[in-house]
Amino acid sequence: MKNKVYLGFLILFVIFQTPLLRVHAAEFDYKSAEFKAVASQFRCTCGCGQDHFECDPNTCNETKEFKQDLVDMMKKGWDKDKIRDYYVNIYGEEILTAPEKSGFSLAAWTLPFAAIGIAGAGLFFVIRKWVKRKAPDETNETVQDIEEEVEGEILSSLIDEERKKYL
Structure with missing residues (x-):
């Protein structure tokens, strides 16, 4: 009997927890701390010398698209390291604001x-x-x-x- 009660609580937890996880994943925006951690590791390619979090989207069209791509990736569930590897494979290490700590x-x-x-x-x-x-x-x-x-x-x-x- 106890096993059935525990199983019932587990099923209810999974049912109600899944929408909460989806809502949490959809909450990424340009002002969230997670977005800042991801965007600040990439240097803007417009030549301003700032990272993508600090670059002004009103004057830089490249950072608008880049920030939107970052938010989309984060909503898909990509973590900071996966996004970093993706952009390093495309642009090389020049896009990073801080160098790799190896090699x-x-x-x-x-x-x-x-x-x-x-x-x-x-x-x-x-x-x-x-x-x-x-x-x-x-x-x-x-x-x-x-x-x-x-x-x-x-x-x-x-x-x-x-x-x-x-x-």
Whole structure:
């Protein structure tokens, strides 16, 4: 008897749950959070540099059609990854706002930053070496001190000779 009651509840749940699922799938529009998540992963092809969620449909005809296609796909039950794969197969990775996190795309986005970092570190060490090389060492200081003392003695002797002439 319990099994029949449970089976009855299961049948009623399935009957009443199915229309709710259909209504939920039909609720996608341009302002829903699911649409924003899907549309913001694609760059607009009109050249404005924005993603399709941010691109203004009043000035861009391409984004109108694209957004309508996205809503239609979402109403059919396509998920974010399936829609992404579909457009990547058509347009290539250029349509994505963020690169794939694997393969050549990852290397293409990270290697320039790594090269700049390595070049900056190398430049730091070269400049540091130049500064150390230009710093006076002890032998140069003693020679300069001796030269200054000699010049001082010569000047003081010249001054003394001039004083003796007039005094």
